[in-house]
Amino acid sequence: MWDHPDFAIRPFPATSGIDGGGINNYPWDAAGYVGQTLAMLLGEEGSRAYLRFMEEGGIDRHISFAPDGTGDEPFAYSYSLWAFVHFAWSYCCQYGPLEELYPVLRKVLDTDERRLARRGELLDYGSHHHLLEMRGSGYEHVVASPNAERAWCYDRLADLAELLGLEEPEDWRGKAARIRLAIRTELWDGEAGWFRSLYPEGRSEIVYSVQAYDALRMGACAPEMERALLSHLRDGAFLGDCGVSSISAEDALHYEVNDPDWSGGGSFGGEGPILAQTLWEIGRPELAWDVLKRHFWIGERLPYVPQEHYCDRPMSPAHKRANNISGMAGAQAVVFGMAGIRPQPDGRLRIAPQPPESGRVSIVGFEYRGRRYDVHMEPGGCRIVRDGAELYRGAPARLTIDAEGAVSVHREGAEARSTN
Known part of the structure; x- marks a missing residue:
């Protein structure tokens, strides 16, 4: 977080910068990967300033922004618009919905609809320059992610319209379902148990990229698809002793080690923890913990989470950035994944703890709508405290806490209700 009188916003969330380089803000890194933690870190006013900063700087026209707000390079990353919507929704959940956001989000989402070629309900996102920038080919054009993120965005647009009591000009939920x-x-x-990429000339290619798990997180997968995808989260495929590989080691055609962030042998700084958060969100806590703990060597050996790192040895490429803002994904995975803290835009707070099989974990001091929450977890049990008063003690369950402190407990379809 950088601060200077000449910066367009203060503080300025730089993508990297601790080594003097990479100070620009890339929305995909900051608003996308760690939008939930960044909204907490910036606070309500700072988050609104960051939203204005991206909008006024040209989120639909530029890949990144300098500290003075100048857009850098023509539009490139196809994930940037999703990142903007993700941060806007993170703001709405943490601080409440803003009516002025609705037309902005509509305009942002319409940018790709007008700009990109279509294949039915799906958009063609172009070459590697617009996607993962792999050193090889394969993950290009019509792909599962970011089309899955696009569907998620339309559902959030529908949610915001409902919250604000606005009449929707289009069936956004229907559009999301069709995508x-x-x-x-x-x-x-189905035979490969994986997504294929479709090229304009009609050919297809299958790349075992970690991006498939983003499609899972966005709700694009049927149960049998989920089972197939998760079967690859094992040693010798996506998992290494020191993290997650961006390309499965079993993908002999696309796996290589010269580009560890997106082409194999390692991954981008935030990718492994985001995968862990995804696994907690879909109710796979054992696998989530297995993925997250493979990254703990970073805290023992490095001062910061680097831009990218290897997954077969505790090292990061010496010529790449020494830190990256997506490193906050580790905290995000624990707070919003393991502890299951899920703020709702209507002011309710949902908490669904998934304790590890051994040991104790506590989240202390989560601030939400003027209240302070603590979540204490241990095998088979959890305790929820608000402003020093215990709201719940017992077996892990899905809890909903309203503004008055009334707690609804959800277990296997049954619901109980208590008050503090």
């Missing part, structure tokens, strides 16, 4: 159906029917290869 997900197209992903399942046109991009899923």
Whole structure:
């Protein structure tokens, strides 16, 4: 977090910068990967300033922004618009919905609809320059992610319209459902148990990229697709002793070690923890913990989470950035994944702890709508405290806490209710 009188916003969330380089703000890194933790860190006013900064700087026209707000390079990353919507929704959940955000989000989402070629309900996101910038080819054009993120965005647009009591000019939920159906029917290869990429000339290619798990997180996968994807989260495929590989080691055609962030042998700084958060969100806590703990060597050997690191040895490439803002994904995985803290834009707070199999974990001092929450977890049990008063003690469950402190407990379809 950088601060200077000449910066367009203060503080300025730089993508990297501790080594004097990479100070620009890349929305995909900051607003996308760690939008939930960044919204907490910036606070309400700082988060609104960051949203204005991205909008006024040209989120639909530029890949990144300098500290003075100048947009850098023509539009490139196809994930930037999703990142903006993700941060806007993180703001709404943490601080409450803003009516002025609705037309901005509509405009942002319409940018890709007008700019990109279509294949039915799916968009063609172009070459590697617009996607993962792999050193090889394969993950290009019509792909599961970011089409899955696009569907998620339309659902959030519908949610915001409902919260604000606005009349929707289009059936956003229907659009999201059609996009997900197209992903399942046109991009899923049942025999391979993986997504394929479709090229304009009609050919397809299967790349075992970690990006498939983003499609899982965005709700694009049927149960059998989820099972197939998770079967690859094992040693010798995506998992290494020191993290996650961006390309499965079993993908002999695309796996290589010269580009560890997206082409194999390692991953981008935030990718492994985001995968762990995804696994907690879908109710796979054992696998989530297994993924996250493979990254703990970073805290023992390095001062910061680097831009990228290897997954077969405790090292990061010496010529790459020494830190990256996506490193906050580790905290995000624990707070919003393991502890299951999920702020709602209507002011309720949902908490669904998933304790590890051994040991104790506590989240202390989560601030939400003027209240302070602590979540204490241990095998088979949890305790929820608000402003020093215990709200719940017992077996892990899905809890909903309203503004008055009334707690609804959800277990296997049954619901109980208590008050503090």
